Amino acid sequence: MFFYVVRRLISVVIMLFVISATTFLIFFASPIDPASLTCGKSCTPAVIEGNRIKLGYNDPVPVQYVKFLKGLVVGRDYPDDPQIKANNPQLVTHCDAPSLGYSTVKTKCVTDIVKEALPITASIAMGAFVIWIITGVLFGIIAALNRGRWPDRLLVGLSLIGYSVPSFFIGVLLLTFVSIKWQLWPLPQYTSFTDNPLLWAQGIFLPSLALAAVFGASYVRLTRAYMLETMSEDYIRTARAKGVKETTVIRRHGLRAALTPIVTAAGLDLGGLLGGAIVTEQVFNFTGLGWTSIQAINVADLPIIVAVVVVASFFIVMANLVVDVLYGVIDPRVRLT
Amino acid sequence: MALRDATTPAQAPASGPTTSAAGYLELRDLKVHFPTDDGLVKAVDGLSFTLDRGQTIGIVGESGSGKSVTSQAILGLHRRTRAKTSGSIFLDGEDLMTVNNERLRTLRGNKMAMIFQDPLSALHPYYTIGNQIVEGIRVHHPDMSKTAAKNRTIDMLERVGIPNPKKRVDQYPHEFSGGMRQRAMIAMALSNDPSLLIADEPTTALDVTVQAQILDLMRDLQQEFGSAIIMITHDLGVVAEMADEILVMYGGKAVEHGTVDQVFYTPEMPYAWGLLTSMPRLDRVRKERLDPVPGNPPSLINVPSGCAFHPRCGYRSEVPDDDCRAVVPELLDAGGGHLVRCHIPPPRRRELYESDVKPRL
Numbered sequence: 001m002f003f004y005v006v007r008r009l010i011s012v013v014i015m016l017f018v019i020s021a022t023t024f025l026i027f028f029a030s031p032i033d034p035a036s037l038t039c040g041k042s043c044t045p046a047v048i049e050g051n052r053i054k055l056g057y058n059d060p061v062p063v064q065y066v067k068f069l070k071g072l073v074v075g076r077d078y079p080d081d082p083q084i085k086a087n088n089p090q091l092v093t094h095c096d097a098p099s100l101g102y103s104t105v106k107t108k109c110v111t112d113i114v115k116e117a118l119p120i121t122a123s124i125a126m127g128a129f130v131i132w133i134i135t136g137v138l139f140g141i142i143a144a145l146n147r148g149r150w151p152d153r154l155l156v157g158l159s160l161i162g163y164s165v166p167s168f169f170i171g172v173l174l175l176t177f178v179s180i181k182w183q184l185w186p187l188p189q190y191t192s193f194t195d196n197p198l199l200w201a202q203g204i205f206l207p208s209l210a211l212a213a214v215f216g217a218s219y220v221r222l223t224r225a226y227m228l229e230t231m232s233e234d235y236i237r238t239a240r241a242k243g244v245k246e247t248t249v250i251r252r253h254g255l256r257a258a259l260t261p262i263v264t265a266a267g268l269d270l271g272g273l274l275g276g277a278i279v280t281e282q283v284f285n286f287t288g289l290g291w292t293s294i295q296a297i298n299v300a301d302l303p304i305i306v307a308v309v310v311v312a313s314f315f316i317v318m319a320n321l322v323v324d325v326l327y328g329v330i331d332p333r334v335r336l337t
Numbered sequence: 338m339a340l341r342d343a344t345t346p347a348q349a350p351a352s353g354p355t356t357s358a359a360g361y362l363e364l365r366d367l368k369v370h371f372p373t374d375d376g377l378v379k380a381v382d383g384l385s386f387t388l389d390r391g392q393t394i395g396i397v398g399e400s401g402s403g404k405s406v407t408s409q410a411i412l413g414l415h416r417r418t419r420a421k422t423s424g425s426i427f428l429d430g431e432d433l434m435t436v437n438n439e440r441l442r443t444l445r446g447n448k449m450a451m452i453f454q455d456p457l458s459a460l461h462p463y464y465t466i467g468n469q470i471v472e473g474i475r476v477h478h479p480d481m482s483k484t485a486a487k488n489r490t491i492d493m494l495e496r497v498g499i500p501n502p503k504k505r506v507d508q509y510p511h512e513f514s515g516g517m518r519q520r521a522m523i524a525m526a527l528s529n530d531p532s533l534l535i536a537d538e539p540t541t542a543l544d545v546t547v548q549a550q551i552l553d554l555m556r557d558l559q560q561e562f563g564s565a566i567i568m569i570t571h572d573l574g575v576v577a578e579m580a581d582e583i584l585v586m587y588g589g590k591a592v593e594h595g596t597v598d599q600v601f602y603t604p605e606m607p608y609a610w611g612l613l614t615s616m617p618r619l620d621r622v623r624k625e626r627l628d629p630v631p632g633n634p635p636s637l638i639n640v641p642s643g644c645a646f647h648p649r650c651g652y653r654s655e656v657p658d659d660d661c662r663a664v665v666p667e668l669l670d671a672g673g674g675h676l677v678r679c680h681i682p683p684p685r686r687r688e689l690y691e692s693d694v695k696p697r698l
Contacts, residue, residue: 234458241412241453242473242525243446253461332509333462 001328004336008321019313020306024065027302028057037300038104051104054079054091055303071099078102100310101303103296110307113292118311120190121288123200124280125273127208132216133266137259139216140223145250147228155220162217171210171283179206188284207284211277215269222265226258233257260330264323271319275312360387361565362411362533367424369403369410376638380406382589383424385668386582390532391559393566395580395597397573397612399634402586404569408535411567412451413441428533447477449533450526455542456518460510466494467506470525477529493524497554516547520554527558534559535567540575552578573616577601585609588635588645591668595675605677605686607650610694618698628697644680652689656680 028034035052036043051057056064056079067080075097077085085092095102095109103110143155162170178184188206191199230236231254239253240246276290285291289308296304328336369381381403388394396404409415411426413433426433428449433441453459461469470490475481481489487506494502497520510518519539526534536555540548552575559566568579576583576597583600585593585608593606604610611630632649635641641648647661660666660680668678671686679686 234453234455235461237414238453238459239461239472240414240417241445241451243442243444243476244472245442245476246417256463257461331463333511 001325001336004328005321005325008324012317012321015317016310016314020068020310021065023306023309024061024068027306028061028064033057034302037302053081053084054093054104055102056080068101071095071097071101073097075099076102100307103301103303105296105299105301106304110303113304114289114307114311117287117289117292118274119192120286121276121281121290122274123190123193123204124207124211124277124286124288125270127201127204128211128215128273128277129266129270131208131212132219135212136216136219137223137262140220141227141255143220143224144227144231152224156224159217159220162213163221165213166279167210167214168279168283170213171207171280174206174210175283188286190286207277207280207286210283211273211280219262219266223258223262226261227254230254230258260327263330264327267319267323267326268316271316271322272312274315274319276308361390361429362388362567363425363427364407364411365425365427367407367410367426368422369406369415370421372419372421373638378637379589379640380420380637381410382640384586384589384591385424386584386591386594388533388565388567388582390565391563392582393559393568393580394582394584395568395570395576396584396586397570397576398586399571401634401637403589403637404571404586405537407586408451408537408567408569411533411535412445412449413438416441443477446473446526446531447529448531449535450529450531452519452522452526452534452536452539454538456515456522457510457542459522460518462510465507465509466513466521467491470494470506470521470528473525474528489528490524493528494521496558497521497524497527498550499524515543516550519543519547519551523551523554523558527562527564530562532562532564533567534564535569537569538571539568541570541572548575555579573612585612588640589637590645590678591676592646592678593676594668595673599673599675603675603687603690604694605671605675605683605690606646606679607652607681608646610690611649614694614697621698644678652681655685655689 033048035048035055035057038048038051038055056067059067067076070076076095076099078093078095079085079091093102093109095111099109099111100114101110102108103113106113139155139159143152146152175188179187185206186202189203191203193200231250236249236253239249244253274289276288276293278290278294280286281288281291282294289311292304293308295301296308325336328334363386365385367381367384368379371378371380384403384407386394396407398404406415410420410422411428411433415422416438422434424434428444433444460466464472467487467490470493471483471486474486474489475483478486491502491506494505499505499517499520505513505517510521513521519542523539534555539555540551543551555566556579558564566579568576570576580597582594582596584591585600585606587608593600593604593609600609601613604613608630615627615629617627630649631651635645635648641662643660643662643664644650644666647653650661653661664680666678666680668676671677671683677683677686681689
């Protein structure tokens with residue numbers, strides 16, 4: 001197991017290299033001059049040139065990539081030119097490690113931007129995760145145990161609706177009716193957990209709910225399917241033949257086996273969400289990673305885009321690793337070598 | 338180390354009217370029908386037999402003859418399904434068809450236990466063998482400590498011939514070989530000293546050498562525990578080894594029922610003849626082709642009218658009027674407790690056996 005994890009971590013690192021290199025190539029080896037994208041509307045040739053020097057776009061792409069990697073480890077100066085640093089130190093900005101880049105549009109180190117945005121995304125993602133796991137799995141179990149009867153039909157029908165309705169629509173509905181019109185819940189606003197846990201929970205509730213709706217719906221179906229499959233297995237019959245109580249059969253023999261693929265799927269979904277719940281953040285105006293990346297895309301702020309891609313990939317790749325290890329822990333037949 | 342002495346309240350037989358049942362286990366006209374969208378599946382259609390402690394009955398039949406459904410009906414495993422059951426199943430004087438679910442549950446895995454066909458799929462892959470056996474013990478002996486239950490488990494594993502039981506008890510099913518898994522299943526079934534053991538094709542998934550060991554084991558344990566065994570199989574060789582009585586099922590009904598000698602040496606039903614002649618034998622002159630029973634097992638939704646075997650029977654000409662197709666034959670005593678369900682008159686049956694069937698065996 002230990003060596004498996006070590007090997008996987010090595011491959012995580014390699015994968016991140018590949019992803020970041022590819023991203024780099026896509027953006028910086030394209031025919032469009034990246035420097036021209038750095039200043040939004042107020043672009044003059046002088047500003048463009050200044051930004052080109054500042055962000056090091058004059059260097060060949062491989063050199064830029066190497067500097068980027070170096071910046072991740074030791075931090076980086078923008079521009080990384082010793083002459084300019086000696087003569088005009090006021091033009092140089094230093095970003096501490098791990099430096100994901102520098103945004104001339106926001107005149108900020110990208111790492112700082114990410115540091116502010118990530119907790120917001122993480123809060124909504126984890127809030128949604130808790131909600132969709134609890135409701136999705138619970139309703140899925142109820143549906144499976146009542147197969148063919150009205151609770152099953154009702155839940156499957158509801159999940160179909162939840163699955164079909166776009167999440168932004170649910171988000172808008174919640175915002176408009178629950179919060180604004182009927183005033184059942186205060187307007188969602190992000191408060192950091194460390195500032196005020198109660199307000200934090202209150203603030204992320206509606207966005208988490210909106211995000212959870214779609215996932216919850218599909219998890220109802222998923223749980224129901226796995227439960228039905230598991231409850232028709234031979235070992236369930238054996239447990240009953242031993243005289244085990246039905247509730248114990250369902251819980252200990254059925255659920256345990258059925259939940260394994262659900263847990264792993266959930267892990268992967270959560271990993272994907274940590275890269276930015278784009279639509280939900282837009283609807284509720286939460287300045288998480290998703291919102292940040294949309295903003296950056298709209299003005300073609302490449303350093304931020306590159307950084308978000310790398311950060312999101314990191315979460316997904318790590319989620320994959322965690323999920324694989326978890327599977328090996330839960331299912332004794334899986335030999336992680 | 339018998340656990341039967343433990344006086345747990347659940348073990349006391351339920352009070353209620355029980356017409357005197359002959360034998361430890363008695364089935365009377367058991368019917369198990371499954372209503373489906375395609376029609377009513379008459380899996381078991383009027384089965385009766387008795388079994389005493391220390392005796393083994395072999396239930397033989399093709400796939401779909403109702404053998405497994407019968408065994409599961411005895412354990413009450415059909416109650417959760419939409420099956421329609423009728424008839425009586427008397428176990429030690431108690432009618433299992435009329436008791437409530439909770440009472441049945443206390444008997445399952447305790448007084449009556451079952452060994453299933455494929456031990457790999459019948460055991461939960463996520464729990465150790467020891468864990469699963471201990472669960473079976475503690476369900477019926479809740480005041481037993483985990484350690485005591487585990488020790489008993491290790492004892493049982495040793496009893497069934499699993500080497501190194503202290504180590505094996507903490508291993509998972511997939512870490513056992515096929516034969517050992519089946520032994521573990523047997524250990525699990527016997528862990529509460531059941532007086533009725535139902536073995537549903539216990540050796541079908543195993544190779545022949547292991548099969549012989551398992552059968553030997555079961556015989557030894559039967560002698561030691563004095564349990565009644567129902568052996569369900571389609572393998573006549575297994576039944577010849579183990580059983581005192583044989584019950585041949587066809588189309589949900591018993592078609593021949595007698596002692597091993599009666600059924601093997603003087604069978605009187607064409608289906609039984611077909612089963613015996615279809616067995617390849619080493620001590621016979623080598624033939625070019627095997628002699629199977631022609632045709633396919635009957636649909637249990639559209640059971641053939643009259644005698645269910647009549648479409649495949651080669652001796653219909655022996656019976657006048659179209660009785661084979663029109664009238665369901667009764668299960669009648671052909672002498673010495675040998676029950677046969679066939680329209681052909683008994684003397685003629687014996688003639689046919691001597692002239693037609695015996696030479697082919």
